[in-house]
Amino acid sequence: MTFSVCMRDCYDTCSIVSEFKSGRLIVKGNPEHPLTAGFLCPKGALLPRWFHSKERLREPLVRTGERGSGNFRRTSWEEAINLVAEKLRETIEKHGSESVLVYQYAGDRGVVNYAFPLRLFHYLNIAMLDYGICDRAGQEALRDIYGTAVGMDPEELKRQKLIVYWGINAFWTNLHGFLLAKRYDLEIWTVDVIRTETAKRSEKFFQIWPDTDVLFALAVARLIIENELHDEDFVRENVYGFEEFKNYVTKLNLDPVEHETGLSREEIEEFAFGFAEKRGVIHIGYGFQRSLSGGEAVRAIAILPALVGHRLGFIYDMKTIDKSYAEGGFLRTKPIKRIPQMKLAEYIERGEIKFLYVYNSNPLASLPNQNRLRKALIENDVFMVTHDIFLTDTALFSDVVLPANTFFERLDVADSYYHRHVALNEPVAKLYGKSNSEVTRLLAKALGIENPYLYESNEEVIRKILEANGLIWEELKAKGFVKVPEKPRKWETPSGKIEFYSQRAVGRGLSPFPEYKPPQGNYPLRLLSPTHRMTITSQYHNTYGMIDPNLYMNPEDAAEREICDGDTVEVFNDRGRIKTTVKLSDDVPKGVVLLYKAFWPSLLGWNVNFLTSDKTVEKYGNGSAYHSTWVDVRKV
Ligand SMILES: Nc1nc2c(c(=O)[nH]1)N[C@H]1C(S)=C(S)[C@@H](COP(=O)(O)OP(=O)(O)OC[C@H]3O[C@@H](n4cnc5c(=O)[nH]c(N)nc54)[C@H](O)[C@@H]3O)O[C@H]1N2
Ligand SMILES: Nc1nc2c(c(=O)[nH]1)N[C@H]1C(S)=C(S)[C@@H](COP(=O)(O)OP(=O)(O)OC[C@H]3O[C@@H](n4cnc5c(=O)[nH]c(N)nc54)[C@H](O)[C@@H]3O)O[C@H]1N2
Ligand SMILES: [Mo]
Numbered sequence: 001m002t003f004s005v006c007m008r009d010c011y012d013t014c015s016i017v018s019e020f021k022s023g024r025l026i027v028k029g030n031p032e033h034p035l036t037a038g039f040l041c042p043k044g045a046l047l048p049r050w051f052h053s054k055e056r057l058r059e060p061l062v063r064t065g066e067r068g069s070g071n072f073r074r075t076s077w078e079e080a081i082n083l084v085a086e087k088l089r090e091t092i093e094k095h096g097s098e099s100v101l102v103y104q105y106a107g108d109r110g111v112v113n114y115a116f117p118l119r120l121f122h123y124l125n126i127a128m129l130d131y132g133i134c135d136r137a138g139q140e141a142l143r144d145i146y147g148t149a150v151g152m153d154p155e156e157l158k159r160q161k162l163i164v165y166w167g168i169n170a171f172w173t174n175l176h177g178f179l180l181a182k183r184y185d186l187e188i189w190t191v192d193v194i195r196t197e198t199a200k201r202s203e204k205f206f207q208i209w210p211d212t213d214v215l216f217a218l219a220v221a222r223l224i225i226e227n228e229l230h231d232e233d234f235v236r237e238n239v240y241g242f243e244e245f246k247n248y249v250t251k252l253n254l255d256p257v258e259h260e261t262g263l264s265r266e267e268i269e270e271f272a273f274g275f276a277e278k279r280g281v282i283h284i285g286y287g288f289q290r291s292l293s294g295g296e297a298v299r300a301i302a303i304l305p306a307l308v309g310h311r312l313g314f315i316y317d318m319k320t321i322d323k324s325y326a327e328g329g330f331l332r333t334k335p336i337k338r339i340p341q342m343k344l345a346e347y348i349e350r351g352e353i354k355f356l357y358v359y360n361s362n363p364l365a366s367l368p369n370q371n372r373l374r375k376a377l378i379e380n381d382v383f384m385v386t387h388d389i390f391l392t393d394t395a396l397f398s399d400v401v402l403p404a405n406t407f408f409e410r411l412d413v414a415d416s417y418y419h420r421h422v423a424l425n426e427p428v429a430k431l432y433g434k435s436n437s438e439v440t441r442l443l444a445k446a447l448g449i450e451n452p453y454l455y456e457s458n459e460e461v462i463r464k465i466l467e468a469n470g471l472i473w474e475e476l477k478a479k480g481f482v483k484v485p486e487k488p489r490k491w492e493t494p495s496g497k498i499e500f501y502s503q504r505a506v507g508r509g510l511s512p513f514p515e516y517k518p519p520q521g522n523y524p525l526r527l528l529s530p531t532h533r534m535t536i537t538s539q540y541h542n543t544y545g546m547i548d549p550n551l552y553m554n555p556e557d558a559a560e561r562e563i564c565d566g567d568t569v570e571v572f573n574d575r576g577r578i579k580t581t582v583k584l585s586d587d588v589p590k591g592v593v594l595l596y597k598a599f600w601p602s603l604l605g606w607n608v609n610f611l612t613s614d615k616t617v618e619k620y621g622n623g624s625a626y627h628s629t630w631v632d633v634r635k636v
Contacts, residue, residue: 002428003030003480005414006044007113007407008536009106011174012036013416013423014044015481018408020429025051025408030480034155035176035419043534043544050406050543051431055390057403058432067378068397070602077434077442084357084400085446087383088124091355097125098337099354103344105133107360107388107539108404108436110412110425111323111465112458116437117359119328119454120444127337127353130622133366135317137623138289141298142316144502144510145306147492151314152281153420158184162278166191166301167213167288171198172533177283177418187278189271191216192288193528194594195587206271207589209262210526210627211293211519216268217300218514219257222249223272224307230276231309239306240493241501241512248513260518262589279308283315287530291627293517295620299505300514306498312489320420320484321469326461328453340622342614345369348376358386359404359436364393365538366598368612368626371576387439390542393602403433410435411458413465413476415484422471423481437461508619521630523573525557525593528627529608532596541600549604550583551633552594558584563635571595573631576610582633593633597626 004016004027015030025048031038040047060080065071075083091100102121108114121128130136135149142149154177157163163186170178178198181188190202191213199205208216224230225246235242258265274280282305289298298316305313339347344367347353367373377384377397386398395401412425434442437458444454466473475482490496494503501512519526531537534546541547551571553563563569565584570577571593580595588594595608613629616622 002426003424004408004428005110005412005423005425006040006047007108007110007412007414007425008043008539009109010536011416011418012041012176013109013414013418013421014040014176015421015423016040016044017480018428024048025429032479033421033423033481035180035421037176037179041175043536043540046540046544050540051408053543055542056432057389057391057401060403061401063399068374070396072401080400080402081439081442081446084385085443088355089447091383092124095354098127099352100124100126101339101353101356102126102128103356103358103361103363104129105131105361107362108407109414110407111326111414112412112461113407113410113436114360115323115326116461117440119331120440121357122327122329122332123449123451123454125332125334127339129341130338132341132616132622133624135286135289137295137617137620138284138286138298138316140620140623141295142302142314144299144505145302145493145499146312148489149317150319151312151316153486154180154315154418155420157181157186157281160184160186160279160281162187162189162275162280164189164191164275164280164282165198165202166282166284168283168285169196169198169287169530170283171196171201173287173531174418189280193589193592194530204270204274206263206267209260209589210528210592211291212261212516213288213297214293214300214514214516215257216261216263217297217304218249218252218516219254219268220272220275221245221300221303221307222252222254223269224276225249227273229273230307234309235307238311238497240495240497240499245303245500245513275304276308279310281305281310281313281315288627290624292615292617292625293519294623294625295617296514296516299502303500306500315418318417318419320415321422321465321471323415323465325465325468331451331453340616342368342616342622342624345373345376345614348380348382351380353382356382356384358384358394358398359388362388362392362394362538364397365600365607365609367614368609368624369575369614370601370607370610372614387436389433392538393600396602402439405431405433405435409433411462413462420484420486421481422476422484424476510619519628521628523630523632524591525631525633526591527571527608527611527629527631528592528594529597529612529629530594535599538598538600541603547599547604548596549580549599551580552583552585552588553633554586554588554590554592555584556590557593558582561633561635563633567635569633570636571611571631571633573611573629575613578606578608578610579636580606593631
């Protein structure tokens with residue numbers, strides 16, 4: 001029996017008990033783990049299929065044909081590593097170290113596997129991303145109010161009565177979290193544009209028009225304050241700028257709120273009164289904040305739990321251990337040049353990137369405005385290396401492809417961005433490819449670098465991190481996971497209080513209070529691209545195949561365009577056009593259409609990111625705005 005951890009970019013970070021028997025991998029949820037609780041989600045249960053997939057890359061590849069054509073020749077590890085090292089050296093000499101960008105994200109969340117390659121790139125003073133793709137706007141917004149985006153330990157929910165899933169489809173994206181709330185017998189509410197599977201399993205569902213969450217939250221705040229349902233003692237002692245906030249929301253005219261949000265006055269009151277009475281906790285989603293209004297929305301929503309007396313009554317991010325040692329930022333001798341992740345195409349067009357090293361990510365599926373990105377890569381001279389388990393779209397565009405192994409094949413640990421458990425991942429079997437840290441060591445050697453930090457073993461790095469965080473290796477080995485105790489925390493805001501009047505936001509040139517701006521688009525339909533049940537962004541499309549490429553559309557919008565269920569349609573805007581079939585559904589409100597996010601373009605012929613907006617929210621850390629996409633649809 002071996003302990004593994006599901007390393008996917010997912011809230012749950014499940015502890016797995018795995019075994020390799022008669023040449024097959026067997027996985028089970030670790031029964032001792034309070035969240036995994038003995039079972040795996042539908043994606044996790046299929047991990048052996050992913051592990052044994054015939055499509056796994058076995059040998060490095062070197063491009064022989066046109067970029068993106070898929071023409072490669074197989075080569076040895078030695079030749080591939082030498083080629084990458086040589087090209088890296090040459091690019092740095094010719095264009096400087098900042099013309100090289102390492103593009104990586106959370107394809108594998110192992111502490112070592114995620115961070116160790118950055119040691120080499122820090123050592124070489126190479127450019128890095130600003131990581132704006134996922135949860136950035138909300139991070140900034142929560143810091144504005146609380147000085148931190150780290151909220152409540154979900155296991156503390158057992159002392160609560162009500163959880164609101166706001167802009168998160170937890171039943172699909174945080175299944176173990178959702179079931180924890182059920183086990184603790186909490187009342188569950190959902191605020192979403194779509195009647196999701198989470199909404200269908202909730203006691204109350206508030207179906208809101210996109211981008212109007214700011215207004216809804218402010219209206220709720222106003223009703224709570226006006227009716228004196230807020231926790232007066234808590235607010236007096238712990239909140240900065242309550243009176244100013246009260247004046248701000250009191251001036252709010254509630255009539256247009258109904259019109260804008262699509263929620264009735266009764267629904268808004270029901271939320272306000274129920275939330276105050278039950279002292280609700282809010283799980284603020286990552287999904288819904290990926291829009292131009294996302295930052296302001298999180299800021300408004302985040303005020304609600306404090307109003308009813310919670311110190312940190314939201315769930316968003318979790319940080320339990322300091323992992324910086326794995327990344328080795330201390331190896332750098334120059335400040336980091338950060339490239340906004342969402343503006344990759346723009347930086348390539350400007351000729352600022354000459355060498356792109358990609359690992360743990362599939363940007364040619366997951367980044368917005370794919371036509372622009374692909375054109376930029378084809379027209380500019382960028383040497384591209386991708387380290388992945390599969391021949392993804394990104395790999396297909398690369399000059400050198402390096403086969404990665406899976407987390408079942410190496411030692412690592414993982415923390416979670418949702419709960420407080422750190423889990424152990426031991427190797428259980430070996431098939432093909434090399435881990436991110438192995439490749440880093442090989443590259444360092446080929447570059448002739450002698451620094452010992454680039455040659456530390458996974459175990460050495462893990463031991464040092466555990467030690468620095470007061471965690472005991474033997475304990476981890478015995479159970480597969482340890483819980484990191486929570487230390488008392490202060491709000492790290494300028495006033496040391498929860499700031500309803502946010503001085504940090506003012507410092508960034510924003511209004512002290514969340515502001516509503518009506519969404520504007522140049523096409524009639526709003527296109528949302530949320531997560532799919534059986535994939536993690538682009539992962540598992542090629543191995544599980546259970547994707548849903550349909551465009552979901554409200555029957556009224558379809559009737560206006562003489563579209564029937566099952567018709568083939570073209571979805572289009574200024575950035576691109578794709579063809580797919582339509583499913584009519586009342587779960588999607590009129591004026592909104594839905595395509596699930598980021599399948600493999602090379603398998604499907606398209607994905608939603610040929611349509612999505614690559615605008616960013618500058619004032620909120622260049623956060624992504626996928627959902628701020630407008631399209632039209634016509635029958636073909
Ligand atoms: N099964 C599965 N699980 C995943 C992932 C996956 O791809 N598949 N991806 C992982 C990753 S990377 C992340 S970041 C998380 C994301 O986890 P979630 O936050 O649950 O992800 P989404 O489905 O993108 O978005 C949640 C909801 O936001 C809603 N929404 C969109 N716009 C608005 C709006 O203006 N207001 C409101 N109130 N709601 C709106 C969408 O309808 C959607 O239901 O999930 C992780 N877990
Ligand atoms: N339209 C739309 N697009 C979106 C979103 C959206 O809501 N709408 N959501 C965005 C969000 S929230 C996120 S987080 C991003 C995620 O986008 P990406 O970072 O591109 O994530 P994945 O698609 O999961 O790709 C991860 C890749 O890492 C590879 N991988 C897995 N394990 C390893 C390993 O151990 N080593 C190496 N070298 N590779 C490995 C996998 O095979 C996979 O190809 O997508 C974004 N894209
Ligand atoms: Mo994400």
